[in-house]
Amino acid sequence: MGTHGGGSGGRTRVGRYELGRTLGEGTFAKVKFARNVQTGENVAIKILDKEKVLKHKMIAQIKREISTMKLIRHPNVIRMYEVMASKTKIYIVMELVTGGELFDKIASRGRLKEDDARKYFQQLINAVDYCHSRGVYHRDLKPENLLLDANGTLKVSDFGLSALSKQVREDGLLHTTCGTPNYVAPEVINNKGYDGAKADLWSCGVILFVLMAGYLPFEDSNLMSLYKKIYKADFTCPSWFSTSAKKLIKKILDPNPSTRITIAEVISNEWFKKGYQPPRFETADVNLDDVNSIFNETGDPAQLVVERREERPAVMNAFELISTSQGLNLGTLFEKQTDSVKRETRFASRLPAKEILSKIEAAAGPMGFNVQKRNYKLKLQGENPGRKGQLAIATEVFEVTPSLYMVEIRKSNGDTLEFHNFYHSISNGLKDVMWKPEGGIPEADEIRHRRSP
Known part of the structure; x- marks a missing residue:
């Protein structure tokens, strides 16, 4: 890539990155396209509002999760490269994925063939299993978090940033701020305290169902009726699911977390194993200086980056x-x-x-x-x-x-x-x-x- 448009106006620079268009935004953060001016590499930068993060007393958790995320290198998980902070913001520099959302495929085709659905489900389980082995739980797996890269490989985003989708309420408990509970395990909705691994697997089960069916297993315009369906795991597999796929989904969507199938059991399941390729990846030395410095209480101003911008589109x-x-x-x-x-x-x-x-x-x-x-x-x-x-x-x-x-x-x-x-x-x-x-x-x-x- 040439360094096109480096000096042109209307660009914000943060450290060695030039910020571009907004790719998405949520309650706590927005994600922008950015370019590393030194290497010409394109990345995505998640920008958090420091004040909001501080207000929700999430610093320790976010620091821990960002540190863990920097250590995670897996072909199906979006990489986190580095972290920076300005006076008011925290910048998380991540791998840019350009293939769109996995669910755009369903939107255009209605549903996926079972073999295709299985291929994506295998990659999803690989990612989730790997992160769990590092002590990181997603807690909010849903279609928006499933992206595809240019080669059609699945990449799970927002792993380890679960603190940001949680809010600590006055009672001091964590509450899930889920817009739609469609993908959320019954024990999470119940707020009973839960096992992150079991809850993540439930969401994977719902995702697998949607990939193969083209619609959600639990749907109801009335929220209470929807909760009831989820608590009872009241759903029916469509006729075109193979018998072995139906069996597996039933074992994953078990409303009782203690009898629900485990990820290890999913991986040894016959339906799952068909055409399965275990992931290949390298481990590397990772430096956590940047994470420590941005959460440094003394707040050494030398460590801070500055946003500079010019006025024009x-x-x-x-x-x-x-x-x-x-x-x-x-x-x-x-x-x-x-x-x-x-x-x-x-x-x-x-x-x-x-x-x-x-x-x-x-x-x-x-x-x-x-x-x-x-x-x-x-x-x-x-x-x-x-x-x-x-x-x-x-x-x-x-x-x-x-x-x-x-x-x-x-x-x-x-x-x-x-x-x-x-x-x-x-x-x-x-x-x-x-x-x-x-x-x-x-x-x-x-x-x-x-x-x-």
Whole structure:
């Protein structure tokens, strides 16, 4: 990779990394694309708000989990490279994975063939088993945490950061802040104190079911009825599951953790073993100085990094642009897929950046959103509580060339389906803003022809 766009404006530098677009955000953290300016390597950086972390008395736990995560090197677990801190933020530098979410495959195909589902399940179990052997539990395994790299290998994210998805309430107990309990083991919902390994395996069982069925084993619009189904493990396998797969899933989705199958037993199960390849990986010396220094009470200012930025829309380099698209087919880059509900969507525009944002603001206003503006970003916050909390939307404008902008609209909170409806309504108001390439993008067809045999 050349060092493209190094000096151009609109970029934030943190240490030796240049920050790019936001890849996702949650309660405690947001994840941004970044580039190591010295090596040209692309990474993802998770940015935590120090104040929130301190407020929740999670420092010891996070320090422990980050240290453990640095020691973990496994082909199916996202690598953590280093940790930095500024006055207000903690930066966790991680491996960037560009193949999208595993569940996007289901969204486009309905469900996976049993052999394919088994292949991903084997990789998931490998990752989970390895982390457990190092004393790290995930506690929040769900589809968003299952990513694919460019070769289609499964990578589990957010291992060891379970402290961030937990909140310590006034009663001093850990409570899971799960938006949907669909993947969560009954004993976790029950808050009875639980075995992390058993709970993680339950989530793996639900994931396996969804991969093969194309829908969730436990579904109910009423939360209490949903809990009841989970407590009783009240589910039915579809007819197309093989008998041995049904048997295994029944053993994993056992509501009683003490009789539930163990991971070791899963690995020796006949259905699981078919075509199984044990993981190959290296162990290496890892240095924990950076982790210790950012949690250093004396807070030596020499250790801190500074965020520096300039005022203008962030410029998007070619690699980032391509990495936002599935594969290298640039044609799909600015088209929204209608069949699957994505948590982000994007379009191109020829209008000046400021004008794009005021048009989005104007379109969102009447739909009952509060709008906050900063730099070339908008935050839209829904006023009425939706199915999974208020719908919140983040919008950002990127400069692709001086006269072409890419606009990304991303759900940062709330229900994906609600977001989809919002996008449909707002896109009607933005027809004059969106730019459609005439007759597709010639280079994209060029690439496609070269790739097809």
